[in-house]
Structures are given as structure tokens and as C-alpha cells.
Amino acid sequence: MGAAASQPVFAINHIATPKLRPAAFFELAKTLGLQDVEIRNDLARNAIVDGTPAGEIRALAEAAGVNIATINALQRFNEWTPEREREAIELADYARDVGAAALVLVPVNDGTGQADGERQANLREALTALKLILESRGLLGFVEPLGFEICSLRSKREAAEAIEAVGGKGRFKLVHDTFHHHLAGEPAFFPQLTGLVHISGVTDTAVSVSEMRDPHRVLVDEDDRLGNVDQIRALLEQGYNGLFSFEPFAEEVQEMAHPAAAISTSMALIRTRLG
Incomplete structure (x- = not known):
């Protein structure tokens, strides 16, 4: 999967249409002309939470x-405990069996684990353990820093340094989330280390x-406050050639009667703005 320097390759995250069952969600992607999807383990009454076997989803x-x-995603991944290890193994097994390429790793986001020194050590401990779990299943780990002020991992640079420190460059990549990038206020892009981009806008x-x-x-859309088009352009121009996956959490999007039309409009707007 690649992209020309000027145009992104889009994908869709199941959070955009959480009430669609997997088969309908996959059909939506096909209708949109997309080849790639992200599934989630946090959608009530939907796979993976409802116990649907990985083979069936595959x-x-x-x-x-x-x-x-x-x-x-694997939540609170940088708070490594026996419970987290069990969750990681269970989710990695599912990812392998469903045919997924990667597992998204989301950090602790409740105001704990933020102290300088503590957060870097926690991150390295978790990545070291996860490296073995992912390697043995042929999976990548996509580390997603969150821009919220209470998050234990806000900085992509800090994540990149930790990946380097544990010798994880072939196993871990970053998620560049346009929303979190804007919130974190960290100017640097890491296109060569980026494995996935999440896109969403804020218009309020x-x-x-x-x-x-x-x-x-x-x-x-045209009222986006996050500078999505500028972020996408910068990533493409700097050599990123992975997916740009729609990840809107707003209820007004999730409840749309005609999601295909709305997502198509957003894709067209981005492509037009990129020229």
C-alpha cells in the first residue's frame, strides 16, 4: 500500500460507524473504494467485544x-502489569488470527504516570515486553501518543526515542493522529517512523x-480547525506512504443515516485541497 506524493490512501476506523456489524462495515469500505479498515475492541455489542471468533471476522x-x-487498541499499554500482559497476549492472538498487520497501543490517559523519568522508564519496560509478544506473532505495534494534557505519553519524539532505546525500530511505529498532534503542539513529524495516520476534524x-x-x-470539512490538510501534505511530502484512516468520535457522525456520502465528501475535499 502506497501513495503518490500528492494524494493519500484512505482507510476507515470502525469508530466512524460503530453500530454497523462487521460485514456491513466492510461493505461500506468497499463502497467507498477503500481497501483497508481498522477494527476495534471497545465497541459494545459488536466484534471483538461480543466474542465473535477471529476466523469469522477474517x-x-x-x-x-x-x-x-x-x-x-491495547489500552494503558505503558502501565505494564500481569493483567496488561494477559490483555496484550489475548489481543495479539486475535490480531494474528484475524489477519491484522498491527496492534494500536494507547497510553495511560488519566493523569498518572506523567513524572519525568517515570514515564520514560514505564514506556521502555512496556515496549521491551511487547516486542517479544508482537514478534512471535508477526505483528507490528503502532504507538499512539495522545495530545491530552493528562496523558502519560504526549510526545512523538519521546516515543521515537524509546523505540530506538529498546531496539524496536523494525517492530514499532508511530501513529500520527491529526487531532492529537494539534493538541500536543509538538511541531515535529516523524514520517519514516510513522505506520498509520488517524484523521478527524474539529469545527466547533x-x-x-x-x-x-x-x-x-x-x-x-472546510471548517476544520486542526489543519488536517496541512498535516497530510507535510507527511506526504516528507515521504510517508501509509494509510490515512478516518477516526471521528462525534456522535453526530456515528449516527449518520448516510455515512458513505459524508465520508466520500470529506475524502474529495481533502484531495481537492491537496491539489
């Missing part, structure tokens, strides 16, 4: 002609950047 994806790019003019949360995240 067969549905293959029937629709789509690839499962990731499972989203009443909310300050520090107050932005997942429910504000809509599809990218």
Missing part, C-alpha cells in the same frame, strides 16, 4: 475484499484547544 473481510490493517468554534475531546472529532 472471512467476512476477505469476502468483502478488504484488509484489516489494525486492531484498535466555542471550544478551546485545551478543551477539545473525542466527542468534538468530526469528519474533515
Whole structure:
């Protein structure tokens, strides 16, 4: 999967249409002309939470002609405990069996584990343990720093340094999330280390950047405050050639009667703006 220097390759995360069952979600992707999807382990009454076997989901994806790019996500991955290890193994087994290429890794986001020194050590400990789990299953780990002020991993640079420190460059990549990149205020891009880009927009003019949360995240349109098009352009120009996956959390998007039309409009807008 690659992209020309000027145009992105889009994908879709199941959070965009959480009420669609997997088969319908995969068909939506196909309708949109997309080859890649992200499935999640946090959608109530939906796979993976409802216990649907990985083989069944894999067969549905293959029937629709789509690839499962990731499972989203192992939460609190940088708080390594016996419980986290069990979760990681269970999720990695599912990812392998469903045919996913990678497991998204989301850090602790509750105000704990933020102290300088502590957070770097926690991150290295978790990556060291995860490296073995992922390697033995042929999976990549996509580390996703979150821009929220209470997050234990806000900086992509810090994540990149930890990946280097544990010898994990072939096993771990970064998720560049346009929402979190804007919130974190970290100017640097890491295109060569980036494995996935999550895209969503914020249009609400009443909310300050520090107050932005997942429910504000809509599809990218002409009123986007996050500079999605500029971020996408910068990544492409700097050599990133992976997926740009729609990840809107706003209820107004998730409840849309005609998601295909809205997502198509957003894709067209981005392509037009990129020229």
C-alpha cells in the first residue's frame, strides 16, 4: 500500500460507524473504494467485544475484499502489569488470527504516570515486553501518543526515542493522529517512523484547544480547525506512504443515516485541497 506524493490512501476506523456489524462495515469500505479498515475492541455489542471468533471476522473481510490493517487498541499499554500482559497476549492472538498487520497501543490517559523519568522508564519496560509478544506473532505495534494534557505519553519524539532505546525500530511505529498532534503542539513529524495516520476534524468554534475531546472529532470539512490538510501534505511530502484512516468520535457522525456520502465528501475535499 502506497501513495503518490500528492494524494493519500484512505482507510476507515470502525469508530466512524460503530453500530454497523462487521460485514456491513466492510461493505461500506468497499463502497467507498477503500481497501483497508481498522477494527476495534471497545465497541459494545459488536466484534471483538461480543466474542465473535477471529476466523469469522477474517472471512467476512476477505469476502468483502478488504484488509484489516489494525486492531484498535491495547489500552494503558505503558502501565505494564500481569493483567496488561494477559490483555496484550489475548489481543495479539486475535490480531494474528484475524489477519491484522498491527496492534494500536494507547497510553495511560488519566493523569498518572506523567513524572519525568517515570514515564520514560514505564514506556521502555512496556515496549521491551511487547516486542517479544508482537514478534512471535508477526505483528507490528503502532504507538499512539495522545495530545491530552493528562496523558502519560504526549510526545512523538519521546516515543521515537524509546523505540530506538529498546531496539524496536523494525517492530514499532508511530501513529500520527491529526487531532492529537494539534493538541500536543509538538511541531515535529516523524514520517519514516510513522505506520498509520488517524484523521478527524474539529469545527466547533466555542471550544478551546485545551478543551477539545473525542466527542468534538468530526469528519474533515472546510471548517476544520486542526489543519488536517496541512498535516497530510507535510507527511506526504516528507515521504510517508501509509494509510490515512478516518477516526471521528462525534456522535453526530456515528449516527449518520448516510455515512458513505459524508465520508466520500470529506475524502474529495481533502484531495481537492491537496491539489
